[in-house]
Amino acid sequence: MSPRTLVVGGGLAGLLAARRHQRAGHRAVLLEAEEHLGGAVAARTLLGAGGLALNAGAEAYSTGAGAVDALVAELGLGERVVSPREGLGSRIVSAAGVHRAPTGSLLGVPGRPLAADVRAVLGTAGALRAALEPLLPARYGTRPGATVAETVGRRMGRRVLDRLVAPIVGGVHSADPADLELAAASPQLATGLAEHGSLVRTVRRLRGGTESGGAAASAGTRVHALTPTMAALPEALRESLLAAGGIVRSGVEVVGLSREEGLWQVRTARGERLEAEHLVLACPPDTARALLAGAAPEIAEAIPETPSAALRLVALVLDAPALDAHPSGTGALVAPGTPGLRAKALTHASAKWEHVQQALREALPAAASPHLVRLSYGRPGEELPSREEILDLALADASAILGTPLGRAQLVDSAVIDWERAMRRPRPGHRAALDALTALLEAREDLDLVGSWRAGTGIDAIVRAEHARAAPPPQTTRSSPTVTTEGHPR
Numbered sequence: 001m002s003p004r005t006l007v008v009g010g011g012l013a014g015l016l017a018a019r020r021h022q023r024a025g026h027r028a029v030l031l032e033a034e035e036h037l038g039g040a041v042a043a044r045t046l047l048g049a050g051g052l053a054l055n056a057g058a059e060a061y062s063t064g065a066g067a068v069d070a071l072v073a074e075l076g077l078g079e080r081v082v083s084p085r086e087g088l089g090s091r092i093v094s095a096a097g098v099h100r101a102p103t104g105s106l107l108g109v110p111g112r113p114l115a116a117d118v119r120a121v122l123g124t125a126g127a128l129r130a131a132l133e134p135l136l137p138a139r140y141g142t143r144p145g146a147t148v149a150e151t152v153g154r155r156m157g158r159r160v161l162d163r164l165v166a167p168i169v170g171g172v173h174s175a176d177p178a179d180l181e182l183a184a185a186s187p188q189l190a191t192g193l194a195e196h197g198s199l200v201r202t203v204r205r206l207r208g209g210t211e212s213g214g215a216a217a218s219a220g221t222r223v224h225a226l227t228p229t230m231a232a233l234p235e236a237l238r239e240s241l242l243a244a245g246g247i248v249r250s251g252v253e254v255v256g257l258s259r260e261e262g263l264w265q266v267r268t269a270r271g272e273r274l275e276a277e278h279l280v281l282a283c284p285p286d287t288a289r290a291l292l293a294g295a296a297p298e299i300a301e302a303i304p305e306t307p308s309a310a311l312r313l314v315a316l317v318l319d320a321p322a323l324d325a326h327p328s329g330t331g332a333l334v335a336p337g338t339p340g341l342r343a344k345a346l347t348h349a350s351a352k353w354e355h356v357q358q359a360l361r362e363a364l365p366a367a368a369s370p371h372l373v374r375l376s377y378g379r380p381g382e383e384l385p386s387r388e389e390i391l392d393l394a395l396a397d398a399s400a401i402l403g404t405p406l407g408r409a410q411l412v413d414s415a416v417i418d419w420e421r422a423m424r425r426p427r428p429g430h431r432a433a434l435d436a437l438t439a440l441l442e443a444r445e446d447l448d449l450v451g452s453w454r455a456g457t458g459i460d461a462i463v464r465a466e467h468a469r470a471a472p473p474p475q476t477t478r479s480s481p482t483v484t485t486e487g488h489p490r
Helices: 011-025 067-074 116-131 150-158 158-173 187-196 199-207 232-243 284-290 295-303 321-325 354-365 390-400 430-442 461-472
Strands: 004-008 027-033 043-046 052-055 091-094 095-101 223-226 247-248 254-260 265-269 273-276 280-282 308-319 331-334 344-349 370-378 411-424 445-451
Touching: 004 011, 004 116, 004 265, 004 273, 011 027, 011 232, 011 308, 011 461, 027 273, 043 308, 043 411, 052 354, 067 223, 067 232, 067 461, 091 158, 095 116, 150 158, 150 199, 158 344, 187 199, 199 273, 232 247, 254 284, 265 280, 273 308, 273 445, 280 284, 284 295, 295 430, 308 390, 344 390, 370 390, 390 411, 430 445
Parallel strands: 004 027, 004 280, 027 247, 091 331, 280 445
Antiparallel strands: 043 052, 091 095, 254 265, 265 273, 308 370, 308 411, 331 344, 344 370
């Protein structure tokens, strides 16, 4: 009889892990505590039943590595792939005002500090300070476990940190640069700095910029999405599992684990007991730690503390002709401390995605200029705006970012969406802790832990991590040890 694999957690990482084990000949059983699969890859409907489907969580994926594009093609979703509108770009909002996000950057670090779009945000003095970075000693601002603020601030200057990097770290990672480890936030930057001795040189190599201003993709455009929403991806994975004989159960919470006579024993809140030869925990790290405390205490203790970040999203359907000009391009990231703004990010979804604009027109045929705008709230150390005040706050923030008055008169519909545990904030030392955990897990074939807290933020990071697990071990020789691009054994 084929071995059984139990996967606890039905987010994207769990679905991919179940698919991998099923392809290896296992009988895969996936258990998800919530009623829906996909985790933060989810959809919501506005404008009534059958109205407008919108992304309630992740709205796109990075195309840099091509991993997600390959997966969606394999799942038969290739015809649903869409790209952002060309020529719009995104914006950075800071004390310096609203500016186009510089091209050719990574985590906000510019590859060409003296370029006009960088100088517009930093000012001449800030740009000149950043341009000196390649001249600094390679070890300046670096140490094991160094934070984003420590490395970027010392090497690039305060304005790069505050006006370019902090908006991305806050908007994308829901973290404070002073608390987020650089190697966890961007392994590419950390590895490149070690190899090339410069953040600027690393970004130029990765983004294709040159000393004289080589072409680079506009900020915010190196992504794809799926129609009608990204929820098509977990749904296709679920269908793939079911079609191959797998079992997928939602609304089933796992409350206990034990290891007995070579089998994992899993207890659910419904009083069920399931057993399997292999176990994959695709749940939050604190949940995994609690479940493994008795059955695998050494591994439980090795799981790094990764606090969750609560987010509150506000989706606004507006009838506003002034937004037809797409005044902030595809959207904006807001620097912490920007006067008069509490939102940390805004996405003008109907400007960014033509399929969203078309869906709005079909759902609201009588509207003169329907638009969908989404704002996010939840900075480290700040209380979330209350659900009672957040709608008017979102309209005020959208007005300031988009440069046009927006109020209840333009509001057609809205939704407030909460994510309590979707985002994780890796602390300093996270990468070293993951390396130690990986070494422990490599000694066991019966247990694996997956999720964004190990793989990194974003759909692309999760898919690439799954590809690395599924790939056969590379051939090694005495003269050529096998290491990943992050410099640690896999």
